[in-house]
Amino acid sequence: MNILLVLKTCLQIGVQIFLKLFNNNFRLIRGFCFSDEDKLHKISNKLVMAVSGESGDTSQFAEYIAKNIQLYKMRNGYELSPSAAANFTRRNLAEYLRSRTPYNVNLLLAGFDEQAGPELFFMDYLASMVKIPYAAHGYGGYFSLSIMDRYHNADMSEEEGYEVMKKCVQEAHRRLIVNLPNFKVQIINKDGIKDMPDITAKSIAIEEHGRS
Amino acid sequence: MATLIGRKRTSLTEKPTGWKAMVGVRGTDVVVLGVEKKSVAKLQEERTVRKICLLDDHVVMAFAGLTADARILINRAQIECQSHKLTVEDPVTLEYITRYIAGLKQKYTQSNGRRPFGISCLLAGFDYDGVPHLYQTEPSGIYYEWKANATGRSAKTVREFLEKYYSSEAVSTEKGTVKLAIRALLEVVQSGRKNLEIAVMRRGEPMQMLDADKIEEYVTEIEKEKEEEAEKKKQKK
Numbered sequence: 001m002n003i004l005l006v007l008k009t010c011l012q013i014g015v016q017i018f019l020k021l022f023n024n025n026f027r028l029i030r031g032f033c034f035s036d037e038d039k040l041h042k043i044s045n046k047l048v049m050a051v052s053g054e055s056g057d058t059s060q061f062a063e064y065i066a067k068n069i070q071l072y073k074m075r076n077g078y079e080l081s082p083s084a085a086a087n088f089t090r091r092n093l094a095e096y097l098r099s100r101t102p103y104n105v106n107l108l109l110a111g112f113d114e115q116a117g118p119e120l121f122f123m124d125y126l127a128s129m130v131k132i133p134y135a136a137h138g139y140g141g142y143f144s145l146s147i148m149d150r151y152h153n154a155d156m157s158e159e160e161g162y163e164v165m166k167k168c169v170q171e172a173h174r175r176l177i178v179n180l181p182n183f184k185v186q187i188i189n190k191d192g193i194k195d196m197p198d199i200t201a202k203s204i205a206i207e208e209h210g211r212s
Numbered sequence: 213m214a215t216l217i218g219r220k221r222t223s224l225t226e227k228p229t230g231w232k233a234m235v236g237v238r239g240t241d242v243v244v245l246g247v248e249k250k251s252v253a254k255l256q257e258e259r260t261v262r263k264i265c266l267l268d269d270h271v272v273m274a275f276a277g278l279t280a281d282a283r284i285l286i287n288r289a290q291i292e293c294q295s296h297k298l299t300v301e302d303p304v305t306l307e308y309i310t311r312y313i314a315g316l317k318q319k320y321t322q323s324n325g326r327r328p329f330g331i332s333c334l335l336a337g338f339d340y341d342g343v344p345h346l347y348q349t350e351p352s353g354i355y356y357e358w359k360a361n362a363t364g365r366s367a368k369t370v371r372e373f374l375e376k377y378y379s380s381e382a383v384s385t386e387k388g389t390v391k392l393a394i395r396a397l398l399e400v401v402q403s404g405r406k407n408l409e410i411a412v413m414r415r416g417e418p419m420q421m422l423d424a425d426k427i428e429e430y431v432t433e434i435e436k437e438k439e440e441e442a443e444k445k446k447q448k449k
Contacts, residue, residue: 070294071294075287
């Protein structure tokens with residue numbers, strides 16, 4: 001399988017928006033305005049990190065890791081592999097965990113390695129890390145993991161993967177009490193990072209209508 | 213003021229003559245850096261001797277002098293490039309990173325127990341707004357911007373050559389700029405074409421090191437032009 005983990009993206013964003021929405025409500029009451037943030041950080045040419053958690057920590061940590069990965073590339077002339085980058089990230093999280101200023105972030109790191117193929121790493125705020133075929137963070141995950149359990153297999157194509165993502169989003173729309181209409185999707189393969197069409201409530205509704 | 217650097221006595225303001233020749237030319241759309249490569253011993257692996265290095269995607273540096281000293285400076289500069297991007301979200305401007313390196317060099321001329329960095333650098337690249345720049349720094353910590361410059365061995369000869377042949381038309385194309393740089397280097401390089409390392413920096417694109425065949429092409433073209441010029445001169449007489 002040479003596609004990667006469009007899967008993870010979906011739910012990550014789900015959570016982020018969920019948290020943000022709640023904050024947003026409070027903020028609206030207080031009169032603050034809410035700007036949108038790209039939660040999918042490009043770490044290097046074939047590495048993407050989706051971060052969720054404490055706002056501020058997320059972008060701070062993601063940017064810090066991204067620049068360190070760039071520094072490695074400049075110093076050594078070649079990029080860090082996805083698993084090396086993931087382990088570096090995890091070590092950073094772990095070191096800050098037992099300090100006065102831990103990072104409260106959950107993340108999914110996806111990358112494509114020339115030898116090992118596509119890889120997905122799941123990391124949480126306690127600096128635990130695991131390499132898995134599909135993952136989710138947050139409340140959206142409670143529904144989506146079962147969907148992915150059922151439909152995922154190791155030799156899926158790009159289109160099939162996108163379809164499973166759509167199914168997960170539909171499930172979140174159906175079951176989750178919070179309204180999360182829009183999802184951003186990215187795919188990483190041997191050619192690098194590419195944006196896929198957003199999965200929005202509107203696009204799903206149009207499709208359903210078209211089918212019926 | 214003279215300081216002892218290794219076995220060489222060098223003045224902070226006088227450019228050391230034992231170092232390899234190096235040239236930089238700023239064109240309208242490209243900046244070219246060229247260095248004279250030290251001839252590699254038969255049993256030595258060539259790729260470990262690199263005098264042109266990337267500080268960031270848009271900044272390239274060539275140095276002449278003590279390679280070990282350069283390593284330290286390059287390391288600090290690379291960290292500073294990323295740190296700058298992290299704090300202000302913008303890539304460094306050429307002037308900023310030159311000032312940083314120059315400032316670092318100056319520190320070592322004014323503290324106890326330390327000796328100055330024994331290298332002269334040429335920094336080239338494009339700012340975020342697309343304007344090309346070429347800067348030079350010296351062990352004393354001063355920096356200048358140049359349209360075209362040379363340091364290292366026979367710098368004076370090369371600079372005079374550049375002053376004679378540099379014009380905005382000559383460097384308006386990439387080919388013209390590269391040719392000018394190679395011609396300037398060929399004036400002083402002893403072993404000729406085999407020992408040139410040329411780096412081309414284009415706006416918005418990663419640095420490209422010209423491979424040996426490409427350099428060969430340019431050199432043959434230059435030699436042909438030289439012959440034609442010599443012929444014309446003979447005919448005039």
